[in-house]
Amino acid sequence: MSTVTALPADLPEAPAAKPRGLGIALAVIGGAQLMIVLDGTIVNIALPHIQSALGFSQSGLSWVVNAYALALGSLLLLGGRLGDILGRRRMFVVGVLLFAGASLVGGLAVNETMLLASRVVQGAGAAIASPAALALITTTFPAGKERNRAMGVYAAMSGAGAAVGLILGGALTELDWRLTFFVNVPVGLFVAFLAPRYLAESDRHEGRFDLRGALTGTAGLVGIVYGLTHAATPAGWSDPVTIGSLLAGAILLTVFVFLERSNPHALLPIRILTDRTRGVSLLAMLFVGAGLFAMFYFLGLFIQQVLGYSPLKSGFAFLPFSFGMVAAAALASSLASRVDPRWISGPGALLATVGMWGFTHLTTGSSYVTGLLPWVVVLSFGLGLTFVPMTLTAVAGVKDEDSGAASAALNTMQQIGGAIGLAALTTVFTSAFKDKAAELATAAQAHVPAGGTPTSNQLAAAQHQIALQAQTYASTQGFMVAAGMILFAALLIFVGLTVRHQTLAAREELEPAPVG
Numbered sequence: 041m042s043t044v045t046a047l048p049a050d051l052p053e054a055p056a057a058k059p060r061g062l063g064i065a066l067a068v069i070g071g072a073q074l075m076i077v078l079d080g081t082i083v084n085i086a087l088p089h090i091q092s093a094l095g096f097s098q099s100g101l102s103w104v105v106n107a108y109a110l111a112l113g114s115l116l117l118l119g120g121r122l123g124d125i126l127g128r129r130r131m132f133v134v135g136v137l138l139f140a141g142a143s144l145v146g147g148l149a150v151n152e153t154m155l156l157a158s159r160v161v162q163g164a165g166a167a168i169a170s171p172a173a174l175a176l177i178t179t180t181f182p183a184g185k186e187r188n189r190a191m192g193v194y195a196a197m198s199g200a201g202a203a204v205g206l207i208l209g210g211a212l213t214e215l216d217w218r219l220t221f222f223v224n225v226p227v228g229l230f231v232a233f234l235a236p237r238y239l240a241e242s243d244r245h246e247g248r249f250d251l252r253g254a255l256t257g258t259a260g261l262v263g264i265v266y267g268l269t270h271a272a273t274p275a276g277w278s279d280p281v282t283i284g285s286l287l288a289g290a291i292l293l294t295v296f297v298f299l300e301r302s303n304p305h306a307l308l309p310i311r312i313l314t315d316r317t318r319g320v321s322l323l324a325m326l327f328v329g330a331g332l333f334a335m336f337y338f339l340g341l342f343i344q345q346v347l348g349y350s351p352l353k354s355g356f357a358f359l360p361f362s363f364g365m366v367a368a369a370a371l372a373s374s375l376a377s378r379v380d381p382r383w384i385s386g387p388g389a390l391l392a393t394v395g396m397w398g399f400t401h402l403t404t405g406s407s408y409v410t411g412l413l414p415w416v417v418v419l420s421f422g423l424g425l426t427f428v429p430m431t432l433t434a435v436a437g438v439k440d441e442d443s444g445a446a447s448a449a450l451n452t453m454q455q456i457g458g459a460i461g462l463a464a465l466t467t468v469f470t471s472a473f474k475d476k477a478a479e480l481a482t483a484a485q486a487h488v489p490a491g492g493t494p495t496s497n498q499l500a501a502a503q504h505q506i507a508l509q510a511q512t513y514a515s516t517q518g519f520m521v522a523a524g525m526i527l528f529a530a531l532l533i534f535v536g537l538t539v540r541h542q543t544l545a546a547r548e549e550l551e552p553a554p555v556g
Contacts, residue, residue: 061237061238062180062181062186062190064234064238065180065181065238065239066181066190068231068234068235068238068239069173069176069177069180069190069239071227071230071231072132072136072169072173072228072231073170073173074204075136075139075224075227075228075231076139076166076169076170076173077205078204078205078208079108079139079143079162079166079205079224080108080109080112080205081205081206081209081336082205082206082208082209082212082220083104083105083108083209083220084105084205084206084209084336084337084340085206085209085210085213085220085340085344085351085354085355086209086212086213086217086220086351087101087104087105087337087340087341088341088344088345089213089217089351090104090155090217093217094149094150094151094152094155095151095152096152098272098466098469098470098473099269099270099272099273099466099467099470100152100269102269102337102462102463102466103156103159103269104155104156104159105333105337105459105462106265106269106459106462106463107156107159107160107163108159108160108162108163108166109163109333109455109456109458109459109462110160110163110258110261110262110265110455110456110459111159111160111161111162111163111164111166111167111258112163112164112166112167112170112455113163113261113451113452113453113454113455113456113458113459114167114254114257114258114261114452114456115163115164115167115168115254115258116167116170116171116448116451116452116455117254117307117308117448117449117452118167118249118250118251118254118307119131119135119167119168119169119170119171119172120171120172120175120448121249121250121307122168122249123168123171123172123175125249127241128171128172128175128176128241129172129176129235129236129239129240129241130241131168131169131172132168132169132172132173132176132235132239133232133235133236134168134169135165135166135167135168135169135170135172136165136169136228136231136232136235137165137228137229137232138161138164138165138168138169139161139162139165139166139169139224139228140165140224140225140227140228140229140232141161141165141228142158142159142160142161142162142164142165143158143162143221143222143223143224143225143228144221144222144225145157145158145161146158146159146162146221147218147219147220147221147222147225148218158221171448176239176240177190180238180239180240206354206355206356206358206359206362207352207355207356207359208220208223208355209351209355210350210351210352210353210354210355210356211351211352211355213351213352214350214351214352248305249305250299250300250303250305250306250307252299252303253296253299253300253303253306253307253308254307256292256293256295256296256299257292257293257296257307257308259289259292260288260289260290260291260292260293260295260296261289261293261456261459261460262289263285263286263288263289263290263292264285264286264289264290264293264460264463265289265459265460265463266285266289266463267281267282267283267284267285267286267289268286268460268463268464268466268467269463269466269467270282270285271467272466272467272469272470272471297310308449308452312449316536316538317433317537317538317539318433318434318449320433320532320533320536320537321430321433321434321450321537322434322449322450322453323453323529323532324385324389324426324430324529324532324533324537325430325434325450325453325454325457325529326453326454326456326457326460326529327457327461327525327526327528327529327532328389328392328423328426328427328454328457328525328526328529329453329454329455329456329457329458329461330457330458330460330461330462330464330465330522330525331392331396331461331522331523331525331526331529332423332454332458333457333458333459333461333462334461334462334465334518334519334521334522335396335399335419335519335522336358337462337465338465338469338515338518338519339358339399339412339515340354340358341511341515342402342511342512342515343357343408343412345508345511346404346508346511346512347406347408349408357408357412358416360413360416360417360420361416361417361419361420362420363420364416364417364419364420364421364424365420365421365423365424365427366424367421367424368388368420368421368422368423368424368425369424369425369427369428371424371425372384372388372424372425372427372428372429373428376428376429376432376541377541378541379541380539380540380541381429381430381432381433381533381537381539381541382429382533382534382537382538384425384428384429385425385426385428385429385430385533385537386530386533386534386537387422387425388421388422388423388424388425388426388427388429389422389426389526389527389529389530389533390422390527390530391418391419391421391422391425392418392419392422392423392426392526392530393422393523393526393527393530394415394418394419394422395415395416395417395418395419395420395421395422396415396419396519396522396523396526397519397520397523398414398415398418398419399412399415399515399516399519400516400517400519400520400523401516402512402515402516402519403512404505404508404509404512426529426533430450430533431450433537433539434449434450461522461525464521465518465521465522466518468514468517468518468521469514469515469517469518470514472510472513472514472517472518473510473511473513473514474510476509476510476513476514477506477507477510480506480509480510481506484502484506
C-alpha cells in the first residue's frame with residue numbers, strides 16, 4: 041500500500057543554507073518514511089494474535105486496520121497544510137513523536153479501546169509527518185544529483201514499506217505481537233532527535249487551517265465506516281444505530297463538499313475533482329483501494345488460521361506480491377510515454393480482478409503453491425500496471441496552488457477506499473460465516489448416530505473444522521465482492537479515462553506536477 045504525500049505548491053528550489061551531514065539527513069527522512077509506510081501492513085500479520093489476546097470480535101478486528109487508515113487518509117491534507125504554515129521540520133518532528141508515542145500505547149494496550157485509540161493517533165501522526173518528510177527533501181538537499189538521490193531513496197522506502205512490514209511483522213509476532221508496536225518507539229525517538237540537527241527548516245507561509253473541512257470530512261467517513269461495520273453485528277442493517285451512522289455520515293460528507301466549494305483555503309478544492317481525467321483516476325483508486333485492503337486482511341487471516349502458517353512464514357508468503365508490483369510498475373513506466381493510460385491501467389485492473397476472483401476458489405484443502413501463489417502474482421502484476429498511469433493522470437497539469445492537494449488526493453482515496461471497502465466486506469464475511477457455520481452444524485448433527493454421544497475431543501475437533509470451513513467460505517464471499525469492486529474500477533478506466541498519452545505529456549510539460 042503505497043503512500044503518496046502532499047507537496048506544498050511553492051517548494052523552494054534550493055535550501056537557504058546547505059546543512060551538514062546530508063547522508064544522515066537522508067537516513068532520517070528515509071527511516072521515518074519507512075516506519076510510517078510499513079505500519080500499514082506490519083499489523084496485518086499480528087491480527088490473529090491481537091484477536092486472541094484482547095478478545096476482538098471478527099467485525100471489531102477490522103478496526104485495527106481501519107482506525108489507522110481512516111485517520112491517515114482523512115487528515116493527510118490537513119497535515120500538509122500544517123507543515124506549510126507552521127514549518128515542515130517542526131511538524132515532521134511533531135508527527136514522528138506522536139507516532140512513536142501512540143505506538144508505545146498500542147504495545148501496552150490491555151483492551152480493544154486502548155489499542156484502537158492508539159491506532160487513530162498513529163494515523164494522525166503519520167498524516168502530519170509524511171507530507172513534511174517529502175517536502176523536507178527540497179529544503180535540505182541541493183537541486184541536482186543530491187536531491188535526485190534523496191528522491192530515489194524516499195521512493196524506495198515507500199515501495200519497500202509494504203514488503204518490509206510483512207516480513208518484520210511476521211518475525212516480531214513470532215516473539216510477541218506487541219513488538220510490532222514497540223519497534224517504532226526507538227526509531228521514532230532517534231529520528232526526532234536527529235531531525236533538528238540535520239534537516240533544514242522551511243519558510244513559513246501565510247494561510248488558514250480548514251478545520252471545519254477536516255472535522256466534517258473525518259466525522260462523515262467514520263460514520264459511514266462505523267455503520268457498515270455495525271451492520272455485521274446481530275442487530276444487522278435494520279438496527280437504528282446502523283441506519284443512524286450511515287445517514288449521519290452521508291449528511292456530514294455532503295456538508296464537507298458544501299464547505300469545500302465555498303472555502304478559499306479548502307483542504308480539497310472541488311475543482312480538482314471536476315477535471316474528468318483526475319476525477320476518474322481518483323474514483324477508480326477508491327475502488328481499487330477497497331479491494332486491496334480486503335486482500336491483505338482476509339488472506340492474512342486465512343494463511344495463518346486455515347493453512348496454519350507461522351507469522352514469519354505468512355510474511356514471506358506475501359513476498360511475491362511485492363515482486364509482482366515492482367515488475368509491473370517498471371513495465372507500466374516504460375509504456376506510459378507511448379501508450380494511452382487507459383490501455384495500461386484498464387487491462388491492469390482486469391488482471392487484478394482475475395487475481396482477486398482466483399481467491400474465491402480457496403478451500404480448507406488448498407495449498408499455497410497451487411491455490412494461492414498464481415493468483416497473488418496475477419493480482420500484484422495487475423495492480424502494478426494500474427497504479428502507475430493513475431498516479432500520472434491524477435496529478436498531471438494541476439495548477440500550482442492545487443499541487444499539494446492533488447498530490448495527496450490519490451493516497452487519500454486509496455486509504456479511505458480501503459477503510460470503507462474493508463468495513464463493507466467485513467460485514468459480508470460475518471454474515472456468510474454465520475450462515476455457513478449454522479448450515480454445517482446442522483449437517484453434522486444430522487450425521488450423529490441415534491443415541492450416540494460424541495466425546496469432548498470429538499466435539500471440539502468437529503467445531504474447529506466447522507469454523508475453518510465457515511471462515512474459508514466467508515473469505516471467498518469477501519473476495520468475490522472485492523473482485524467486483526476492482527472490476528468496476530476497470531470499467532471506469534476504460535470508459536472515463538480517455539486522455540491520450542500525447543496530451544498527458546503536454547500537460548506535464550506546461551504545468552509540471554509534483555513528484556509523489
